[in-house]
Amino acid sequence: MAEQSAGEAAAQPQQAGSKAGPVAGPTPRRETERETGPETRPEQGAGPRPATPPGVPTVVVDGLHVVYRIYGAGAGHGSATAALRRMLLRQGTPSVHLVHAVRGVSFTAYRGEAIGIIGSNGSGKSTLLKAIAGLLPPDRGRVYTDGQPSLLGVNAALMNDLTGAVNVILGGLAMGMSQEEVHERYQGIVDFSGINDKDDFISLPMRTYSSGMAARLRFSIAAAKNHDVLMIDEALATGDRDFQRRSEERIRELRKEAGTVFLVSHNNNSIRDTCDRVLWLEKGELLMDGPTDTVIKAYEAHTGGS
Numbered sequence: 001m002a003e004q005s006a007g008e009a010a011a012q013p014q015q016a017g018s019k020a021g022p023v024a025g026p027t028p029r030r031e032t033e034r035e036t037g038p039e040t041r042p043e044q045g046a047g048p049r050p051a052t053p054p055g056v057p058t059v060v061v062d063g064l065h066v067v068y069r070i071y072g073a074g075a076g077h078g079s080a081t082a083a084l085r086r087m088l089l090r091q092g093t094p095s096v097h098l099v100h101a102v103r104g105v106s107f108t109a110y111r112g113e114a115i116g117i118i119g120s121n122g123s124g125k126s127t128l129l130k131a132i133a134g135l136l137p138p139d140r141g142r143v144y145t146d147g148q149p150s151l152l153g154v155n156a157a158l159m160n161d162l163t164g165a166v167n168v169i170l171g172g173l174a175m176g177m178s179q180e181e182v183h184e185r186y187q188g189i190v191d192f193s194g195i196n197d198k199d200d201f202i203s204l205p206m207r208t209y210s211s212g213m214a215a216r217l218r219f220s221i222a223a224a225k226n227h228d229v230l231m232i233d234e235a236l237a238t239g240d241r242d243f244q245r246r247s248e249e250r251i252r253e254l255r256k257e258a259g260t261v262f263l264v265s266h267n268n269n270s271i272r273d274t275c276d277r278v279l280w281l282e283k284g285e286l287l288m289d290g291p292t293d294t295v296i297k298a299y300e301a302h303t304g305g306s
């Protein structure tokens with residue numbers, strides 16, 4: 001705690017780094033710790049924090065660093081023949097290019113919060129979400145989660161050659177729903193997506209969908225389940241205004257159902273409508289963490305937006 005900035009420490013009495021971790025909340029809960037490395041307390045920017053007292057922590061990110069390693073960054077160095085040649089000539093490993101995408105990010109998310117993540121292109125937003133979801137290992141630092149985080153991105157894996165209908169069923173089962181639950185929720189998912197509004201598209205292979213239709217179906221499948229931690233990467237950027245409004249409503253419902261929602265978006269209005277707290281990343285560092293209006297105003301002043 002002593003290493004936190006004053007503003008952060010005041011607003012986050014159960015901040016990461018304490019050995020108690022996320023189980024320090026009022027209700028003892030299962031804790032999942034992923035990938036440990038040397039504990040670090042890097043310096044980070046911190047703006048004003050929401051005034052309401054925090055509740056039960058669901059995600060604690062503690063001094064997280066994520067580094068991509070690109071092997072054989074030079075031309076031809078990564079090919080099989082180049083590798084064989086190196087082995088025969090007993091040369092060392094090919095050059096490795098490091099991309100330090102997330103640099104010492106720390107924050108705690110609480111049950112019931114909807115947190116927007118903003119920042120310019122390449123600032124590390126998607127990488128941060130993937131690390132929280134357990135899809136990328138931390139280079140240093142720790143991620144603690146209470147419950148299973150689900151990452152809903154525009155790249156979420158659905159099968160293009162299968163029909164929308166089959167994808168709804170497989171997606172539901174993959175999220176841990178029983179066959180009965182999938183059956184019960186099927187029509188609701190299809191109606192929510194609006195895929196069948198104009199024609200019977202749900203019976204067609206997903207490769208025939210526009211990218212917006214596919215993104216709507218992905219969101220609808222993921223949003224049909226109550227998630228402990230739901231992470232949405234740009235999903236609201238696609239779809240028409242009507243679908244965005246429905247999505248925002250659903251996110252509010254998911255929050256009421258006690259989950260935590262993260263939303264990565266370049267659409268500041270979506271963030272304003274949906275989130276009460278925003279993390280602003282730049283060059284992999286957390287520049288600001290605070291109430292939506294405060295952070296978005298600062299971000300817009302920085303980017304020259306209105």
Ligand SMILES: Nc1ncnc2c1ncn2[C@@H]1O[C@H](COP(=O)(O)OP(=O)(O)OP(=O)(O)O)[C@@H](O)[C@H]1O
Pocket residue numbers: 068069070099100101119120121122123124125126127128
């Ligand atoms: N698979 C990867 N391999 C190597 N570098 C990567 C990979 N994915 C992302 N990066 C790099 O990591 C940095 C952060 O990328 P990331 O996609 O997390 O940013 P972002 O804020 O989500 O960007 P955007 O707003 O454009 O979607 C960038 O420099 C990017 O080039």
